[in-house]
Amino acid sequence: MLSIYFLLIAIATMAVGGIALFLLKNDGATVRVRCWSEISSWVAFFFGVLFGFQSFNASGSPASSPAVFSVGPLQAILVPYILFMGILVKRFAYHYIQSDKAYARFFLKIKLLICMLLTFVTANHGILLMATWIASGWIMRAMIQHTQRMEAVNSATLAAKRFIIGDVFLVVGILGLVFSTGQLYLSEWLKVPVTVLGSVWLFCLVAGAFSKTAVIPFQKWMAHTLTAPTPVSAIMHAGFVNSGAILLSKLAPLLVQAEALMGVIFVLGLVSALYGSLAMLVQIDVKRYLTFSTVGQMGFMMMACGLGAFHLAILHLMVHGFFKARLFLSAGNIIEHRPAIRAISQKNTSRLKIALVALACMAVTLWIISQNHRVILHLLELPAILIAFIGLGLLFSATTLVKAKGAGIKGAVVAVIFNLVLLFSYSIYEGVGQLLFPTLNHLQVAGHSNFYTITALMIFGASLIGWLIFLKAISLPEKLKHSVYVAFLNASGKGSSGSTFSHRVWRSQA
Amino acid sequence: MTTGSIQQETQPEVDLAQSIQALTAPYGKLWPLHIFNACNPLVYFEKLPFVQALKTATAELGVSTAGGLAQFKVLYQQQQFSQKEIAAVLETYSFSGSENQIAMADKTLSYQELLLEEIQQFLSGNAVLENHPLWLTEGGQVLEGNLSAYFQKQAASGSGSASKTENNSTEALMHPGMLPWIDEQMTKWLSAYLDEGQAVWSMPNQHQPFRYAWLLLVAYDHQMPQTTRDTLLAIAEETIGTTETAITALSALFRETEKPFQEQQDLIQAHLKQLPGWIGYMKYLQENYNATGRYNELLQDYVVVRLIYQTVLEQDADTVLGEDFNTEQAQKEKHVALKTRFLSLSTMTPVSDAQNFIAAVNRQFDAWMAYFNAVDASDMLFVLMQALERAQTVQLVDALSQAFSKEPVSQDSQDLESQGVTAQAVFCIDVRSEPYRRELERLGSIETYGFAGFFGLPISKKNYEKTEEIPLCPILLDSQYIIKEEPVNTATTDWVSQLSRQSIPFADQWTYAVKKIKRDTLATFAYVESLGWFHALTFIKDSFLKNRAGQFFDYLKKEFSPQLQLQPTLAVENLSETEESETQNRFGIAFDDQVTLAKTILKLMGLKQPYADFVILCGHGSQSRNNPYASVLDCGACGSNDGAFNALVLAQILNEGTVRDALSQVGVHIPEQTRFIAALHNTTNDAVNFLNTSILSEKGRQAFAAVQEIFDEATQRNSIRRRVTLKADGQVSYHPNPSAACYDWSQTRPEWGLSKNQAFVVGNRDAFKSLDLEGRCFLHSYDWQDDPDGSVLTVVMTAPMVVGTWINLQYTFSTLDPERLGSGPKYLHNITGLFGSFLGNASDLQVGLPYESLFSNAGTPYHLPQRLLVYIQAPLKRVKNIVRAHENVRALIENQWIRLNVFDPEEKALYTL
Numbered sequence A: 001m002l003s004i005y006f007l008l009i010a011i012a013t014m015a016v017g018g019i020a021l022f023l024l025k026n027d028g029a030t031v032r033v034r035c036w037s038e039i040s041s042w043v044a045f046f047f048g049v050l051f052g053f054q055s056f057n058a059s060g061s062p063a064s065s066p067a068v069f070s071v072g073p074l075q076a077i078l079v080p081y082i083l084f085m086g087i088l089v090k091r092f093a094y095h096y097i098q099s100d101k102a103y104a105r106f107f108l109k110i111k112l113l114i115c116m117l118l119t120f121v122t123a124n125h126g127i128l129l130m131a132t133w134i135a136s137g138w139i140m141r142a143m144i145q146h147t148q149r150m151e152a153v154n155s156a157t158l159a160a161k162r163f164i165i166g167d168v169f170l171v172v173g174i175l176g177l178v179f180s181t182g183q184l185y186l187s188e189w190l191k192v193p194v195t196v197l198g199s200v201w202l203f204c205l206v207a208g209a210f211s212k213t214a215v216i217p218f219q220k221w222m223a224h225t226l227t228a229p230t231p232v233s234a235i236m237h238a239g240f241v242n243s244g245a246i247l248l249s250k251l252a253p254l255l256v257q258a259e260a261l262m263g264v265i266f267v268l269g270l271v272s273a274l275y276g277s278l279a280m281l282v283q284i285d286v287k288r289y290l291t292f293s294t295v296g297q298m299g300f301m302m303m304a305c306g307l308g309a310f311h312l313a314i315l316h317l318m319v320h321g322f323f324k325a326r327l328f329l330s331a332g333n334i335i336e337h338r339p340a341i342r343a344i345s346q347k348n349t350s351r352l353k354i355a356l357v358a359l360a361c362m363a364v365t366l367w368i369i370s371q372n373h374r375v376i377l378h379l380l381e382l383p384a385i386l387i388a389f390i391g392l393g394l395l396f397s398a399t400t401l402v403k404a405k406g407a408g409i410k411g412a413v414v415a416v417i418f419n420l421v422l423l424f425s426y427s428i429y430e431g432v433g434q435l436l437f438p439t440l441n442h443l444q445v446a447g448h449s450n451f452y453t454i455t456a457l458m459i460f461g462a463s464l465i466g467w468l469i470f471l472k473a474i475s476l477p478e479k480l481k482h483s484v485y486v487a488f489l490n491a492s493g494k495g496s497s498g499s500t501f502s503h504r505v506w507r508s509q510a
Numbered sequence B: 001m002t003t004g005s006i007q008q009e010t011q012p013e014v015d016l017a018q019s020i021q022a023l024t025a026p027y028g029k030l031w032p033l034h035i036f037n038a039c040n041p042l043v044y045f046e047k048l049p050f051v052q053a054l055k056t057a058t059a060e061l062g063v064s065t066a067g068g069l070a071q072f073k074v075l076y077q078q079q080q081f082s083q084k085e086i087a088a089v090l091e092t093y094s095f096s097g098s099e100n101q102i103a104m105a106d107k108t109l110s111y112q113e114l115l116l117e118e119i120q121q122f123l124s125g126n127a128v129l130e131n132h133p134l135w136l137t138e139g140g141q142v143l144e145g146n147l148s149a150y151f152q153k154q155a156a157s158g159s160g161s162a163s164k165t166e167n168n169s170t171e172a173l174m175h176p177g178m179l180p181w182i183d184e185q186m187t188k189w190l191s192a193y194l195d196e197g198q199a200v201w202s203m204p205n206q207h208q209p210f211r212y213a214w215l216l217l218v219a220y221d222h223q224m225p226q227t228t229r230d231t232l233l234a235i236a237e238e239t240i241g242t243t244e245t246a247i248t249a250l251s252a253l254f255r256e257t258e259k260p261f262q263e264q265q266d267l268i269q270a271h272l273k274q275l276p277g278w279i280g281y282m283k284y285l286q287e288n289y290n291a292t293g294r295y296n297e298l299l300q301d302y303v304v305v306r307l308i309y310q311t312v313l314e315q316d317a318d319t320v321l322g323e324d325f326n327t328e329q330a331q332k333e334k335h336v337a338l339k340t341r342f343l344s345l346s347t348m349t350p351v352s353d354a355q356n357f358i359a360a361v362n363r364q365f366d367a368w369m370a371y372f373n374a375v376d377a378s379d380m381l382f383v384l385m386q387a388l389e390r391a392q393t394v395q396l397v398d399a400l401s402q403a404f405s406k407e408p409v410s411q412d413s414q415d416l417e418s419q420g421v422t423a424q425a426v427f428c429i430d431v432r433s434e435p436y437r438r439e440l441e442r443l444g445s446i447e448t449y450g451f452a453g454f455f456g457l458p459i460s461k462k463n464y465e466k467t468e469e470i471p472l473c474p475i476l477l478d479s480q481y482i483i484k485e486e487p488v489n490t491a492t493t494d495w496v497s498q499l500s501r502q503s504i505p506f507a508d509q510w511t512y513a514v515k516k517i518k519r520d521t522l523a524t525f526a527y528v529e530s531l532g533w534f535h536a537l538t539f540i541k542d543s544f545l546k547n548r549a550g551q552f553f554d555y556l557k558k559e560f561s562p563q564l565q566l567q568p569t570l571a572v573e574n575l576s577e578t579e580e581s582e583t584q585n586r587f588g589i590a591f592d593d594q595v596t597l598a599k600t601i602l603k604l605m606g607l608k609q610p611y612a613d614f615v616i617l618c619g620h621g622s623q624s625r626n627n628p629y630a631s632v633l634d635c636g637a638c639g640s641n642d643g644a645f646n647a648l649v650l651a652q653i654l655n656e657g658t659v660r661d662a663l664s665q666v667g668v669h670i671p672e673q674t675r676f677i678a679a680l681h682n683t684t685n686d687a688v689n690f691l692n693t694s695i696l697s698e699k700g701r702q703a704f705a706a707v708q709e710i711f712d713e714a715t716q717r718n719s720i721r722r723r724v725t726l727k728a729d730g731q732v733s734y735h736p737n738p739s740a741a742c743y744d745w746s747q748t749r750p751e752w753g754l755s756k757n758q759a760f761v762v763g764n765r766d767a768f769k770s771l772d773l774e775g776r777c778f779l780h781s782y783d784w785q786d787d788p789d790g791s792v793l794t795v796v797m798t799a800p801m802v803v804g805t806w807i808n809l810q811y812t813f814s815t816l817d818p819e820r821l822g823s824g825p826k827y828l829h830n831i832t833g834l835f836g837s838f839l840g841n842a843s844d845l846q847v848g849l850p851y852e853s854l855f856s857n858a859g860t861p862y863h864l865p866q867r868l869l870v871y872i873q874a875p876l877k878r879v880k881n882i883v884r885a886h887e888n889v890r891a892l893i894e895n896q897w898i899r900l901n902v903f904d905p906e907e908k909a910l911y912t913l
């Protein structure tokens, strides 16, 4: 198996590069550190890409005897992806954390985390899965408290507590599967039909996955990790939190058999999606706003898993990874863009007019598309809930743009163009998902049950009401509005353990 | 109720209002990030001597001297200063106490000797341990006992009296765990209330005074248990709900809790101390940004809300806080600190061995305590700072004095043309102008001047169709005119102007549409899935093609994006009713004002006459990306904006024929052919852009091409010089190519800004042209012979010098305490509400400069913390008169916030004031 060698070389290069950094005497920001880090990253990436080419067409592990690593399209895409994301974030960090006292060690941690993620993605052996899962949590903890500031250590501890809960669930789940099937390998577990007891083990694994993905009910740890340096947040939101969805995708053939469990994943995902994307609206600092945006996106990704659309979930985590890492790293832009953000928020147009123009824009978009419906025909095969989300996306973006650009020709044109681009890109996105991960598509099994269709209708209805509230066509009772606002403002929980305040008392008296 | 009783009722309220005013006074103002102006963070203490101010700030504002001392230790190890300077400084150092010595058995020890010894011990870095063997001896035990007794006595007297400087007063007033809890709540509410548009769903009732907006929401705050919330609401209703003003609410609250006046004061002060950054920002809002009156009572509201929280917590502390706080921590630390000081002094024992020394100390315990009270870390810091200053500037002062004492080459007889001068260029006094000017002068034929970068124009700018108005003058001044930016040719209302007739430039429309969608609740999912990959592309672009892609996109924007040609409009406008009422009819500059301004400014600039064909007014600005602190790198004289607009306005005034006619009637003659050219010096890549060359005729343009070439050459040379000097060996500290830093989104240090500034030189540039001042000096041109009545010098000393001082002190204090007076490392910043920055999750608003702007990668201070040396070439008497007449300047000098050196050109002698 050539591909396995490539993989091992990639992981080893990463690890050796990291350890070389550790052994450099001077921990400061030197060109030497950068060189070592850069060379090892690129070599690893090179082998990662070779691995990708070699293993894209391989299907699971060889039939005869299970291997320690499994290869397939999922691994073939994700391995180079993780390595590349690492390169991007590190390239940013070379300058950005130059004043850090433990500069070399920072890159060591990133490299180790990448090693763990790579091994986790490709692992087929139960123990290896467990070990890399737990290790990546511990490395993340070390990264959050990288500065060794008191508040950073506190928030790292808080996150670690959540990780430990997840670790326990995961270990129980894996051990359960190991003992109930008598097999150490994941590929073997997939061959056994799911029993009632089996679904308990699966439940444990799902709970483990949720803890790292920061989906409800585990969402709180993430809002406390802003004490970490910006590049850590980037790698956390682009790499680390995705391991949950990766785990579920690896277990996909089993999960689709446990219908109730899929329902749980779906519902929690949906709730997180709505919760995150609403809580994000009231956040006042840039990084917290991005954090809740991630909670929403992770929820959406989990929802896709719950529908059986694992292929879309994986594609989502990749695209979102680029998106969110980029936004975190460029969080400082916000002051540059201040005049524009303020200008947008100060526009005033009649609400009814906005609503009508936005609806008209939707109609025009759909009419244009219907002229050439091949483009979106395959979208109609998606579950109703995803279609609902696309439709709502079109409506809300049209509204926002019309609101920002004025309810005239200009606003309408911008909105229609945007909607067309959106629909077209979405259709490409869906197609790419099908193409890359055909084996992960379990939509037919799970996604079309009545339960989901009803949920879709409910969401659609609720969102339309939300849309009207957004346009202030309906006004909620003051009391309700205020209490929801405060609840979202408090969404990140009490922060005094992870903020500088308690530190300050001590200092002002010293 | 009779009138008498009303007065009795209101008297405490007047007192309260005044005391809040007085108690908030020490906190420095904090500007929002987009115009982050430099100000002395200890500006209130300028009326105290420097070292006293340090001591007071340590006690009252929580400033730490330990960090500052550590910086000096590093600088000492780097040999930036030596023992020689320390000894020299100590010789003349005066102590605040009345006695200056301690009589020991066989010798008297002077405070100088003692302090010197402490400094030596500190610099040599001998770690002194708490469990030093000396403490185990009998004498050590006695000393230990004495110390404990001393602290007990102090604590007893401290809580009884009204002593404000007593640090443990907080514990006497309240459960110390309350403060961080309240801090967190206040930060949450304040950032929501003051948000300028970051949140899509902004705080309800944001337009109301803070206390009302808070009261309407706090009822739903589940971070407090139900019972606590009920208590809080009851109290808040009784105070805020039933009163008209914040002060009456406060006094109602105090009536309820029955606290004596002094305790009220102490309480308020204890609360204010907690979040100095927020206080500074609220002060800014209240004083500078209060057009609608929304912030009238902001600070008072803040105090009221804090105290309400406290009153509630007093009843319910354990259920809400539930954490143990070590109240004895502070006391213990002081104890240890004193022991350490005793120990470090035991090494200098004149007695044969340490035990005897301790015994002697015990006999003289009170005298020693007097010494420790009179001389502390602030003194040590100040001595070291002066030593550093000496070492750094002694050569500079000598060189300048030598240069000024040379006989001036009499150039008055020759005019500029015969000297081959083709252009006069006026630069900002900024330290970054100095090296550029030097390169320019070396290339010959261009004469340079230093003048405040706002070119003397007290204006604000109102961007085309943008609502905000941005002051473009130093914070010392109020802007008197608002200048609008309007299209050059209003006739071109074609598609170009249609497209660009909005607040967002055409090229950025897509970006902003996307920005808006991203922040949308449900659109965001569809957006990420369909267009998220777009971010991957820009991510890759910014990671691998920083410089080239940046330049390419700039080029595209410039060439292909429809853009309106904008220019400042000076004409006074007829305003609509509403606009008038808000801005007091200040749009444009009336013709008479233009003439007066022109006359004054030309006089202050002191250009040699007759003027050259081209007079270049060169403002400066910095270019960086992804940098919330970008405005720090811009021109301080322009209120932390770039100087392009001011240069354009002044050029427009001075190029106007009618203005020139009017000027010649009052005796200012501008030659017919002279053209004033506005320019902008980009301090990141050293390029100089000329902004209004379109006014030149064809012939003028040809002549100007030669000038432009010289500037290009100077740009080349200066950027090579910077490349060499700024690339520390082996460190990833600086771009090998300064222009790349303009586009690098990952660069936390696009340039060093004004780091390392140390002196402010006022004098005739001709005299010291040849000196290399290493980009560490503010240069203000001044010809003492042209200013017999001292009016020009008065302006220089009261405006640019003060601004320079504040910039210097901001850099210095940010270096000394990067956590409390600086803003910490950039990689932890979390920008809040579009105006300020948190460190991590939530914190006080960060004040001062980011760590990266002041420290090299190795963690050693790059900016050398020293006070500004002001060097003026002018008759001593003239300077003295000015100092005498202006109280704020006198305070700066007498209280040692700056060091003033005057070179008297008549006597050819140097005086230190």
Ligand SMILES: [Zn+2]
Pocket (backbone or CB within 6 Å): B428, B429, B430, B452, B453, B620, B634, B635, B636, B637, B638
């Ligand atoms: Zn300037």
